[in-house]
Amino acid sequence: MxxxxxxxxxxxxxxxxxxxxxxxxxxxxxxxxxxxxxxxxxxxxxxxxxxxxxxxxxxxxxxxxxxxxxxxxxxxxxxxxxxxxxxxxxADQGTLADRLTAGPLSADQGIDIIRQVGLGLSALHRREVLHRDVKPQNVLFRTDESQGVDQVRAMLGDLGLGKSLDMSSRLTMIAGTPSFTAPEQARGDALDARADQYSLGALTYLVLTGRPPYAHASLAAAAQPAPAPPLGTANRPYPAALEAVVARALSVDRADRWPDIDSFVGALTAAAAGQELPPAPERDLRDPELTAVGVRPSAPQVASTEPTPSTPDRRSRRWPVLVAGILATALGAAGVWLHLERQDPYVTVSDDQGSISLEVPRSWRTTVADGGWQPPGQSISYPAVQVGSPKDGPAVFAGLMPGAALPELLPGHPECDDVRPRVRGGAGERSETEVHTGCPGVVVERVVRVTDNRWLWVQVRSDDSATANRVLDGIRVHGLS
Missing domain, CATH: 3.30.200.20 (Phosphorylase Kinase; domain 1)
Structure with missing residues (x-):
């Protein structure tokens, strides 16, 4: 538009x-x-x-x-x-995801943000509304001068997954962001306010440590999580009482969590009061560049993916559905773009090593990440390229990964209405494809053997099957034997 x-x-x-x-x-x-x-x-x-x-x-x-x-x-x-x-x-001051990407918060700042988000959740719950998607991108900041002092206030936004408690007790749509979603929500059970408490506990863990408690690749993984690892490390210890408060909010069994949000936040602030917490510089949450109401000529209008503030190395990648923190690149002047679009609707994009090339619709090239990824269980980076944003619209991801046998795990897509049976092809099961429809649009997951010990993982999100198939046909791997 x-x-x-x-x-x-x-x-x-x-x-x-x-x-x-x-x-x-x-x-x-x-x-x-x-x-x-x-x-x-x-x-x-x-x-x-x-x-x-x-x-x-x-x-x-x-x-x-x-x-x-x-x-x-x-x-x-x-x-x-x-x-x-x-x-x-x-929200003139951006999101919590923006702030965490820029650097760590002090423990006091983080706990105060959680306190404010907790007030917002409690207000929702008093009106019998669940949020169901508490995460850094949905914590917004705005300038508040109501008390005569220029300060930044945190508030909850985006209730696109919100449900009334009465509705949730009868019918629950399986949805949410895996690393912040309560196990019962990931399973599709009837929900109550303790699901939002779990998400707030995961958010608390993130603001205190700089990393989320989990890195779930799918809601299926979030449905049966192991206990979260401790907040503290040998270099950054936290008081035992504070550890216990957060661990209780993250209990897999909701019966073991705090009775409500107010109880959790009250216990959290009490456990932190007067304690020596791991140091971090106090940062001004205000961002002057975000307050400009007019058009900012230096800011290109490009889509961005959901950031993962806990990952300092922006060149590493997890599963394609969680590819995050991508550095967007502008295409240039709109007039040139429209001219090229008419001449050739598809363009070729490669990773920075020239190992993988994609032919994609020019309109998808709003963001490009070409610096590789870390497949699950691997400590080194492998060639990969992503074009477009899987969160905001059509996109394709292709990445190499090691292995002799066909990978067993394919990410689930509970947001889709239907999944077709997996199709395996080639002698020795050299590929596997799974198609999800009604997502809206279509999502195709494919793994293909390219050498005896290398696989190519592909995910395509498209508005229609014809475009998805065209993109799949245009993927090439180079320099491998």
Whole structure:
């Protein structure tokens, strides 16, 4: 969607971000003299009643809650083409994921952020609403001057997976971010507020250590986790009481967790009070560049993938569904891009070693990562390349990995409606393909033997099967024998 001049009565300034279901614009409320964020349903989902209902429900859930620690919905409407939109609080200071990518927080800062997020969750729970997707990307920061002091406030956003507690007790959709999702949610069990407590416990672990407690590749792995490793290490010890508080919130059996969010946060702050915690520099959470309301000429409009702040080496990669922290590259001027698009809709992209090449639609080349990845269980990096963002739209990942036998594990995709039986091909089972549909769109997982001890792992996410097959046919491996 190109930059609109207005959305309803709001003047549009720039695009904040986009995903598979919606685009978020920074706009200006001229009547109230205030910036706002407007979330608009993507045009390709206008006719999908389930997606549309889920979009509208997010606004209703947020509207139920009056809390400074939950993103507010101030208005709602419908564009001329029938797409609904939500007018929301503008988070002018980015997300917790942004802050963690920039560097570690002090323990005091991290605990204060968890306290504020806990207040937001408690407000949701009092209104009988579950969040179900508490993670760094959904913790937003905004400037708050209500107390006469310029400070940064944390608040929860994105209730796209939110459900009322009454609804969750009868029917639960299996969804969430694997490393932050409670086991019972990953299994599809009926949920209560303790599922959000588990996610907040995982977030607490992350802000205190710089790493998530788990690196689950799928919701299937999140359904049966082992106990989380201790917070502290020999070089960064934490008090035993603080360890116990977080470990209880992360209990696999929800009956062993804290009774509610307030109990957990109260115990956490009490355990940290007066204790000597691992040092880290106090960082100013304010980012002056994020407060600009007008268009920033130096900021290219490129999509980005979900960052993993706990991974300092941005060249290493885990499973394709979790590829994160990718450094996006701009394509150049829009006029040149449109000209090239008309001339040749497909382009060739290679990894930085020239081992793998892909032929992909030019429109996918919003982000490119070509620096390799670390397959599960491996300590070294192997050639890999990803084009596009699996979180925000069509994308393809291809990476080499070692092994003599056909890999047994394929990532699950519970967001998809259907999965076709796996197809194995070639003498000696040289390949395996699994196709997921209704994701929305299609996801294809494929592993192919390229030498006696090397496999190529491929994941394609596309709006349609024809494009996915075209991309699969255009993948090449070079220099291996």
């Amino acid at each position: 190109s930059l609109p001049v207005r959305l309803g009565r709001y003047a549009v300034r720039r695009r904040i971000g986009s995903g598979g279901f919606a685009t978020v614009w920074l706009a200006y409320d001229e009547q109230l003299d205030s910036p706002v964020a407007i979330k608009v349903l993507a045009d390709n989902w206008t006719e999908d009643s389930q997606v549309r209902r889920r979009f509208v429900e997010e606004g209703r859930f947020l509207r139920k809650v009056d809390s400074p620690h939950v993103v507010g919905v101030h208005d709602a409407g419908e564009l001329e083409d029938g797409r609904p939109y939500l007018v929301m609080t503008y």
